[in-house]
Each structure stands twice: as C-alpha cells, then as structure tokens.
Amino acid sequence: MLRRLLDLQNTIFEKVKPLQKVKPFASAVDAFCYEVPLNTKKAPFIRDAIDLKRWMVLVVVALLLTILMAVWNTGVQKMVYGSDNYELMDRYLESSNSFSGYFSFTFGEGRWITILKLGAIAFLPIVLVSYLVGGVCEGIIASIRGHEIAEGFLVTGILFPLSLPPTIPLWMVGVGVAFGVVVGKELFGGTGMNILNPALTARAFLFFTFPGKMTGDVWVGTNPTKITQSLSEMNTQAGLDEIDGYSQMTALQGINGATTEIKRIHVETIASNVLGEKVPQYDLIQTYFDKWSEGASESVELGSLSLDQMRAFVTGPLEEGGLGLLPGNFNAAHGAAESIFGLGKFTDGNLFWGNIIGSLGETSTFACLLGALFLVWTGVGAWRTMVAYGIGAFVTAWLFQFAGTHLGAEGGAWNPARYAMPAYRQFIVGSLAFGLVYMATEPVSSPGMQSAKWIYGILMGVVTIMIRLVNPAYPEGVMLAILFGNVFAPLIDYYVVRNYRRKIRRGPKVLAASSS
Numbered sequence: 001m002l003r004r005l006l007d008l009q010n011t012i013f014e015k016v017k018p019l020q021k022v023k024p025f026a027s028a029v030d031a032f033c034y035e036v037p038l039n040t041k042k043a044p045f046i047r048d049a050i051d052l053k054r055w056m057v058l059v060v061v062a063l064l065l066t067i068l069m070a071v072w073n074t075g076v077q078k079m080v081y082g083s084d085n086y087e088l089m090d091r092y093l094e095s096s097n098s099f100s101g102y103f104s105f106t107f108g109e110g111r112w113i114t115i116l117k118l119g120a121i122a123f124l125p126i127v128l129v130s131y132l133v134g135g136v137c138e139g140i141i142a143s144i145r146g147h148e149i150a151e152g153f154l155v156t157g158i159l160f161p162l163s164l165p166p167t168i169p170l171w172m173v174g175v176g177v178a179f180g181v182v183v184g185k186e187l188f189g190g191t192g193m194n195i196l197n198p199a200l201t202a203r204a205f206l207f208f209t210f211p212g213k214m215t216g217d218v219w220v221g222t223n224p225t226k227i228t229q230s231l232s233e234m235n236t237q238a239g240l241d242e243i244d245g246y247s248q249m250t251a252l253q254g255i256n257g258a259t260t261e262i263k264r265i266h267v268e269t270i271a272s273n274v275l276g277e278k279v280p281q282y283d284l285i286q287t288y289f290d291k292w293s294e295g296a297s298e299s300v301e302l303g304s305l306s307l308d309q310m311r312a313f314v315t316g317p318l319e320e321g322g323l324g325l326l327p328g329n330f331n332a333a334h335g336a337a338e339s340i341f342g343l344g345k346f347t348d349g350n351l352f353w354g355n356i357i358g359s360l361g362e363t364s365t366f367a368c369l370l371g372a373l374f375l376v377w378t379g380v381g382a383w384r385t386m387v388a389y390g391i392g393a394f395v396t397a398w399l400f401q402f403a404g405t406h407l408g409a410e411g412g413a414w415n416p417a418r419y420a421m422p423a424y425r426q427f428i429v430g431s432l433a434f435g436l437v438y439m440a441t442e443p444v445s446s447p448g449m450q451s452a453k454w455i456y457g458i459l460m461g462v463v464t465i466m467i468r469l470v471n472p473a474y475p476e477g478v479m480l481a482i483l484f485g486n487v488f489a490p491l492i493d494y495y496v497v498r499n500y501r502r503k504i505r506r507g508p509k510v511l512a513a514s515s516s
Contacts, residue, residue, distance in 0.1 A: 056154040058380045062371040063158060063438065067123075069354050069364040074166050075119025076106060077357055078221040081248070086234035089246055093345060096355055122166040122222050123360060126173050131157040133174040137181040141190070153191075156180065159199040159438055162361025163431070163479075164206075165218040172210055176202040196486045197442045200479055207479065215475075217248045219357040243334050244307060250357050251346045251429040254339030255468070256475035257332040258418045264404060265413040266314055266325050267420075270337040273310060276303045279341075280405065281413050289313065291321030333417070339429070340421045351428035362431035372437040382441045384453040389436045390427070392461020397423035400469050418469055426465060435464075435478035445486040452489075452496040459492075460485040 080092045095105035106112055134157050160177055180202025185194040207214045221227045227248065235245040258267065265288075268279040279285070289302045292313055300309055311330050316322020325333060338344050342351075350356050354364025375381025404419030405412045412420070427433055440446070440460055447456045460481045467477025474480065 055380060058378050059155045059375065059438070060158060062374040062378075062380075063162070063361075065367040065370055066162065066361050066364065066434070066438075067158070069367045070162060070360040071119035071123050072115060073119070073354050073356075073363050074122045074360060075115035075117065076355070077219075078118045078122060078166070078227075079111065079114055081220045081227050081246075082223075082230045084230045084233045086238040086246070089234055090238075096345060096350055097347075102355065118221075123161070125170055126161045126164060126166075126168065126360070127158065129170050129173045130161045130177045134160075134177040134181050137178050138186075141182070141186045145190075153181065156185075156198045156202075159361075160202050162434070163199060163203045163359055163439075165214065165359055166220070167218045167222055167224050168206075168213060172206055172213060176206040179205045192444055194444055195490070196483055197439055197445050200439055200483055200486075203479060204483060219250060219359070220248055241307075243331055248357060249335055249338075250475075251339045251351065252468070252475040254335040254346070255418050255421060255429070256472070258336035258340075258416070259329070259332065259472065260416045261326060262329055262333045262336055262417045263323075263325075263414045264417045264420045265410075266323055266333045267337040267340055267417040268413075269314055269323060270310060270334055271341040271343065272303055273305055274343050275341065281411065284410055284413055288321050288323060292316055293321070295320060336417050340417065340425075342425070348425070348428065351425070359431060359434075362434040365428045365433040368433040368437045375437070375441070381437070382443070382446060382453055384450060385441050385446060385457040386436055388454045388457025389440050389461045389464075390457075392458035393426060393432060393436075393465050394423050394461070396462045396465040397421070397426045397469075400465065421469075426468070430468075430476045431478045432464060435482055439478070439482050440485065445489060447489045447493040447496070449493050449496040452492045455492050455496075456485055456489055459488065 076092075080089055083089070092105060095101035106115060131153075134153050138153050157177070160180060161173070164173065164176075180198045183205075184196050184198040184201030185191065188194045203214075217224055217228060231246050231248065235241075238245070240246070265281055265285065268281045269285050272279045272282060272285060276282070286302055293300050296309075305313065311327075312322075314323045314333065315325050315327045315330055318324040338346050342348055345356065352365045354367060356363050372381060372386055376383045376386075400419045401421065401423050403412070404415045404417075408415045440457065447453055463481035463484050464477040467474055467480055471477070
C-alpha cells in the first residue's frame with residue numbers, strides 16, 4: 001500500500017507541471033522509505049549489496065549510544081546544576097565516585113524520568129532544526145539543479161547537533177547547518193564533491209562567527225544565565241568562594257587556563273593536598289616548603305594546607321621559599337591541577353564514561369569506542385584513519401609529556417604545567433574520541449588510498465595536540481585539525497598515487513616488495 005501511494009505521488013509530481021520543479025522533495029520521501037527511484041542510464045554499472053542510504057544508516061546506528069548519552073548526560077547536568085540546591089550537587093558529586101553510587105543517585109526518587117525529560121527538551125529541538133533547515137536547503141538546491149536529494153545529509157544532520165553545546169540558540173543551529181550544506185557541500189557540487197566535512201564546516205562557521213555562544217560557560221542546560229545564577233546561589237548557601245566553589249569549568253578549559261606562567265611545580269603542589277607523596281615532584285616541593293614554613297606564623301604541614309595557606313605558599317617569593325606564582329594566576333593553577341591530575345569531577349572514570357560537562361555528543365569516550373567497533377566491523381569506518389589519528393595524537397602528547405617532565409631545570413619542575421599532562425588523558429577529554437571516530441573518517445573529505453589514510457590520520461593527531469598544548473587561543477584542537485587534514489587530503493592522495501605509479505613503472509617485483 002505504501003509503495004502504491006509513493007508511486008502515485010511520484011506520478012503526480014512528474015506530470016503536473018507546476019510541481020515538477022519540487023519533485024526532489026517528493027522523491028526524498030520515497031528514498032527514505034525504500035531507495036532513490038533512479039536507474040543508472042550509462043556505464044559504469046556496479047552491483048553492490050550496499051547503497052548510499054544503507055551506508056549512512058549504519059553510521060546513524062553506530063551513533064545511537066552516543067545520542068542516548070547526549071540526552072541522558074545533558075539531562076543529568078541540567079537537573080543538578082540548575083537545581084539551586086547545593087545539597088543535591090554534593091550528593092551528585094559524591095555519587096560520581098562509583099557506578100553503584102551514580103545509578104543510585106540518578107534512578108533514586110524517580111530522577112531518571114526528570115533526566116530524560118530535561119535531556120530531550122535540550123537535545124531534540126536542536127536535532128529537529130538541523131534536519132529541517134538542512135533538508136530544506138538540500139531540497140531547494142536539488143530542485144534548482146534538477147537532481148534527487150542525496151542521503152548524505154542523514155549523517156550530517158545528526159553529527160552537527162552532537163558537536164554543539166546544549167545552550168546554542170535554535171536560530172544559530174539553522175544558520176550553521178545552512179552554511180554547512182550550501183557552502184560546505186553544495187557549492188562544490190553536492191554529495192561526494194565536498195572537500196571539507198560539512199558538519200565541521202557548519203560548526204567552524206558558528207565557532208568563529210558567534211564565539212560567545214560556542215565557548216565559555218555554555219555547556220550546561222539550555223539557559224546559561226539560569227545556570228550561572230543557580231551556581232551562585234549554591235555557592236552562597238554552602239559558603240564557598242570562586243576557587244573551591246561549584247563551577248562549569250570543563251577539563252579542557254582547566255588545561256587551557258594554564259598559561260606558560262603556570263609551571264609544573266605549581267600544579268603539583270596544589271595536587272599534593274589530595275595526592276600527597278604520589279605527585280612526582282613531592283621531594284622538591286618539600287624542599288621549598290621547608291624553607292617557606294620557617295617563616296610561617298603557624299604550624300603547617302605539606303599535604304594538609306588550607307586554601308589560604310596553599311595560596312600563600314604557591315604565590316610566595318622564591319627567595320623566601322615560595323614558588324613565585326603571580327597571585328592572579330592561582331585560580332587558573334588550581335583548575336589546571338584538577339584537570340591534569342584528575343581531581344574532583346575530572347576522574348578518569350567520569351571522563352571515560354561521560355559523566356562530565358561538554359558538547360552534546362563528545363562526553364562519552366566509551367560510547368564513541370563502541371561506535372568505532374561497529375563501524376569497523378561493518379566495513380563502513382576507515383580503521384586506518386582511526387588508528388593513525390590515535391597514534392599521532394598519543395605520540396605527540398607523550399613527547400610533550402616527556403619533555404615537560406624530564407627536560408629543564410630541577411627535572412622539568414619549571415616547565416609549563418600543561419605539557420606534563422598524561423598522554424592518555426588527551427583521549428578522554430574534549431572531543432578527540434568523537435572526532436576520531438565520526439568526523440575524521442568521513443569518506444568524501446578523506447583520502448581514498450589506503451596508505452594515504454595513515455599519513456592523513458597521523459597529521460590530524462599531531463595538529464590536534466599541537467593546538468591543545470601550544471596555541472593559547474583555542475582549548476580544543478580537533479575541529480581545526482580535521483579541517484586542516486581535509487584540505488591536505490587531495491594532496492596526500494596525489495603523492496601516494498604518484499609514488500604507486502612510479503613503483504609500477506619500475507616493475508612488479510618492486511611493487512610486490514613494497515606491498516608486503
């Protein structure tokens with residue numbers, strides 16, 4: 001019955017002249033339910049078990065857990081941070097230390113219903129606007145050009161919302177997705193012709209056009225002003241100040257706030273109040289502390305300092321045994337200590353499972369990894385790009401970590417603190433896992449040659465960490481690194497093909513040796 005109804009619809013749009021120009025809108029319904037009603041008229045002819053729509057559907061299936069986590073985690077953060085109740089915040093932070101505690105908190109007292117409701121209210125309108133505006137743009141251009149609406153937007157329309165903060169105004173979602181579709185894809189000829197990832201092109205447009213809506217305290221709820229007021233009320237109720245109070249700081253913001261003036265010894269000293277002798281530079285810190293404590297007016301002990309005592313020690317003059325940090329940088333050093341050493345809410349577990357603040361789809365590394373396994377298993381995802389991206393990012397981060405902890409005076413104690421961040425933590429903060437799995441592997445804007453994918457992935461991994469640790473303007477480097485890789489993908493393919501042809505000319509033995 002549905003097939004007969006769609007055939008009737010297609011017939012009407014073909015025969016009624018005023019409707020012929022908008023026939024792509026009608027055939028899009030047919031393509032969604034069945035397949036594109038189009039037969040190839042000339043060679044080459046290819047028979048395959050998978051078409052573009054099935055390819056895109058598999059990507060959406062791989063995204064299902066990430067989408068679920070986007071709804072769930074957004075709802076959790078909005079419920080807690082917008083509650084005006086510091087006791088609820090304390091229970092949430094305490095429960096986050098274990099699985100049993102977390103599930104007891106989120107499912108207790110019927111909170112899971114509130115969580116799903118708040119998450120859906122934040123997430124679904126963004127997705128609907130993305131598909132609606134992007135679909136209309138695709139349809140209009142298809143009508144002008146006289147071709148069918150391609151199914152490629154099925155993935156772009158969901159990846160773009162997942163890369164956004166939950167507080168993004170809906171009109172900006174529409175503007176961004178329109179830019180991504182029209183300028184990022186259709187301007188180059190449509191699906192299969194774009195040189196940049198359309199979803200990232202849309203996000204980059206919003207990032208540079210409306211930076212105030214894409215950075216800062218924009219990661220919780222749907223109303224930034226309401227969340228700010230709620231946190232202020234909670235801090236007032238609990239009697240906390242701006243350092244040890246509740247905040248919306250993300251792990252990447254903590255790292256990015258550690259300017260070059262904030263050294264490794266500063267953040268390790270702050271972390272020693274929690275980790276004690278586990279911090280690498282504890283003996284050196286103890287040496288400075290012993291000298292500083294001689295002039296203290298009260299008995300103090302390293303590892304159990306009050307906030308004021310810690311501030312006095314870290315910002316004290318070097319000649320008096322202090323660590324010489326400018327007083328204005330102490331807050332940033334405190335935040336960097338939490339991000340680098342995984343203190344408070346930034347534990348490895350919270351970062352890996354997704355119980356943190358961030359863009360809608362980037363928080364859960366676990367969900368992204370399951371999606372990667374599904375894409376690789378189905379043959380849709382380019383595993384070489386994923387592995388190469390990971391290798392490039394890890395090796396670069398490890399080199400920074402090694403240099404930051406071994407080179408320089410006093411075992412690298414006075415190197416910039418951000419360089420000493422453990423390399424593995426780069427994968428569980430920010431959107432590296434999400435970008436590695438879903439953005440970097442976009443087939444059109446990636447190289448086609450297998451060996452080229454290794455170069456492409458490593459390049460993006462290196463650039464990602466370089467931006468994170470060297471460029472002070474952007475806390476995240478994934479978006480710019482992938483777009484940078486997109487630009488160089490054709491050049492990488494060109495030289496790989498050129499090298500391959502050279503080996504063919506030199507003879508089959510050379511080619512076989514290089515292949516093995």
